[in-house]
Amino acid sequence: MNNMPDAPEKNGECIELKYLVNGDNFTSAGEASVDVKRALRELGFDATVIRRVAIAMYEGEINMVIHAEGGDATVNVYPDKIEIILSDKGPGIADIDLAMQEGYSTAPDNIRALGFGAGMGLPNMKRYSDEFNIDSVIGEGTTVRMVIYTDKD
Amino acid sequence: MKIKEIIDLLDAEVYAGEELIDSEVHSACGSDMMSDVLAYVKDQAVLLTGLLNTQVVRTAEMMDMHCIVFVRGKVPTEEIRALAASSGIALLSTKERMYVACGRLYAAGLRGGDTL
Numbered sequence: 690m691n692n693m694p695d696a697p698e699k700n701g702e703c704i705e706l707k708y709l710v711n712g713d714n715f716t717s718a719g720e721a722s723v724d725v726k727r728a729l730r731e732l733g734f735d736a737t738v739i740r741r742v743a744i745a746m747y748e749g750e751i752n753m754v755i756h757a758e759g760g761d762a763t764v765n766v767y768p769d770k771i772e773i774i775l776s777d778k779g780p781g782i783a784d785i786d787l788a789m790q791e792g793y794s795t796a797p798d799n800i801r802a803l804g805f806g807a808g809m810g811l812p813n814m815k816r817y818s819d820e821f822n823i824d825s826v827i828g829e830g831t832t833v834r835m836v837i838y839t840d841k842d
Numbered sequence: 843m844k845i846k847e848i849i850d851l852l853d854a855e856v857y858a859g860e861e862l863i864d865s866e867v868h869s870a871c872g873s874d875m876m877s878d879v880l881a882y883v884k885d886q887a888v889l890l891t892g893l894l895n896t897q898v899v900r901t902a903e904m905m906d907m908h909c910i911v912f913v914r915g916k917v918p919t920e921e922i923r924a925l926a927a928s929s930g931i932a933l934l935s936t937k938e939r940m941y942v943a944c945g946r947l948y949a950a951g952l953r954g955g956d957t958l
Contacts, residue, residue: 716921719900723929726904736906743904744880751897804893804901809877816881 704732704766710750710775712759715803721762722747732766738839741817742771745835748810749775755800756780757831770819773835781827789815843867843952845909845932848888851946852936854911858923859932867908869955872944876901883907884956890943894918896925903929913940 706728708721726743746762753760757779765772782788789811796806815821820836846863849856856863870888873879879889879901889902890911899922902910908931912918915937918926926933936943948954 716896719897719904723900723903740904740906747900747904748877748880803895803897804874804876804891805897807875807877809875809881813877813881 702768704728706764706766708762708764710753710759710762712754712757715754715800718750718754719747722750725764729766729771734771734839738771738837741837742773745814745817745837746773746775748813749773749833749835751805752810753777753779755796755806760830767839769839771837771839773837774832775835776830776832778830781829782823782825782831783827785823785825843947843950845888845934847950848909848911848947848952849934851950852911852934852938852943854934854936855917857918857933857935858926859909859930862908862930862932865908865932867952870944870947870952871954872913872940874940879905886955888947888952890940890947892916892940894922896922898922899925899929899931899933902931908932909934911936911943913938913943 710721711717722743725746726739729739757777760777763774787793791812792808794806794808800806814835818835819838822834825831845865867887869886871883871886872890874891874893876897883905887907888909889907890913891898892913894912894916910931910933912935917935918933
């Protein structure tokens with residue numbers, strides 16, 4: 690199970706939500722995204738913005754469970770943007786350009802049988818973000834940072 | 843189209859969200875690949891799928907979908923039903939195959955809607 694956040698930390702105009710994404714259990718993948726979706730709805734964000742954040746983060750959660758035995762997710766909510774930082778201590782990505790290609794995947798067959806691993810995760814995360822960066826070091830891990838602006842569709 | 847019309851058209855069983863069957867849905871999509879649903883779906887309210895696991899419900903929830911139809915007679919587990927119930931998503935199961943189920947709903951006026 691994901692650790693649901695305690696009270697969100699308010700730091701000036703930023704609300705920080707933190708989650709531990711459990712890598713042992715594919716069933717629980719997505720719980721953090723569901724919680725972010727609920728929090729953003731309560732804060733009154735536009736439905737399209739909420740959906741973009743939820744999808745980008747959900748694909749990221751699935752990736753961390755498939756490839757990295759889980760990791761940490763931090764969501765910083767500002768009035769004008771939502772920043773998602775997903776950080777894992779997995780094997781790292783050898784060729785980021787290749788990983789970004791639609792259809793390229795290293796996911797095992799058991800994950801494909803579950804409806805994922807089609808090589809759409811990273812492209813989807815980029816598609817739904819306004820800013821998208823990956824930092825990856827082989828053998829150390831990967832950090833993905835996505836920003837979604839709240840004032841555009 | 844109301845969800846209860848889908849139930850009639852597909853001779854479907856309801857496994858969660860009985861209280862939602864009078865809600866209106868305006869478009870649908872059919873896929874077994876959840877990443878494709880996440881990539882291409884915009885405002886489709888109904889997901890037809892042959893895939894049976896909790897991530898199907900999660901995917902529908904991310905996309906703000908209201909109804910999942912499992913094709914080829916697949917029956918959702920208790921865990922899947924509970925997740926759908928807590929997410930406000932109706933779960934149906936039909937014995938029809940994907941192609942026939944989609945065709946019947948399309949012919950009755952439930953179209954594909956927009957894509958992103």
